[in-house]
Amino acid sequence: MTSMVEITAPLEQEGTKAVVRNWLKQIGDRVREGDALVELETDKVTQEIPAPCDGILSEIAMSDGDDAAPGDILGRMSVEAKGVAPDAPAAPLQKQSASSAAVATHYSPAVRQAAVEYGIDPATLKGSGRDGRVTRADMDHALDAGKAHSSAPASPPATMGQPASSIQVDGKSRTVPHSAMRLAIARHMAHSLASAPQVTAVFEADFTAIMRHRDSHKDRMKAEGVNLSYTAYFVAASVAAMKLVPEVNSQWHDDSLEIFEDINIGVGIALGDKGLLVPVIRQAQELSLQDIAARLQDLTSRARSNTLKNDELKGGTFTISNHGVSGSLVASPIIINQPQSAILGVGKLEKRVVVREVDGVDTIQIRPMAYVSLTIDHRSLDGHQTNAWLTEFVRILETWR
Structure with a gap:
């Protein structure tokens, strides 16, 4: 005698849905409890769904590319009663042969x-x-x-500057379906701009001090297995600036501004054409520079190997976008990671000619410089707080000892 056990999408996952990406077992396969059955791609990570018990995979209810909301049934397993030989799986309810016209398409x-x-x-x-x-x-x-076709006029006028429902070109094109991550990023960014008035302030920072400090300590940390990146300094300087302007580490509510005591800093990590992830360094105010560097190294490595846990992408109170690593000097606005109140942007580090006063005399020097920006939710913060935070952030970087 056999009974059926449902294989379901996790109730706890990042975002409201996932997409079925790959079944790792086939109908009729015998599996053990905990064996990976299917991969689900959420808007942040890809996770393997394990077998809930020993048994035989008897039905696949969702195929590659299907949306799976929390709790949705992905498939079913046949579970044999103790002491009874398992029955052969019934005719699978999965996709049927498309080669036979007599069989309905699944x-x-x-x-x-x-x-x-x-x-x-x-x-x-x-x-x-x-x-x-x-x-x-x-x-x-x-x-x-x-909808676009039904709402378009029968003979649309060719008016310059008027958006068309689609781009008309003479040459060839190709269509690339959006990934779940790309769609989630698009919705999140559109929601952020629609819900919060966003303003960006831009300062310039001299990296001479942190470059000297890094050169003096990177070999020692490397010997201890830690890569000391510039981003670690950005995280530490952000923590210091939060002490002066704690309102930056906040969330807007209709009746109040919630200011967080813990500084949980998310760092954007680009994944090429796939999109980006923002793992969170929790309680950064309790960490040393070396601790921050070690956390960054671990999170970055696991983000790129797709082994981050959902919890490591949640709970951020502030975000850093180090967009300069890909070559941009300034990006504006860097859209706020809702429901946070601000996001820091760091542009490309390059040598520039600057004027510095030495013993009361203006001198022309070549210094390693970068533009740094703070985009704020103008409901939560004003220009005074924004500029005060950036002033302190730059001061910390430029006087690092």
């Missing part, structure tokens, strides 16, 4: 639900999923395309 629950809600026959679409399967994203795109 669509995931998400696609079937969209078909009912949108009134769109998935058979009319070209799928972007594995083996050409239609995904929920394909259904969403078809709905959006239909």
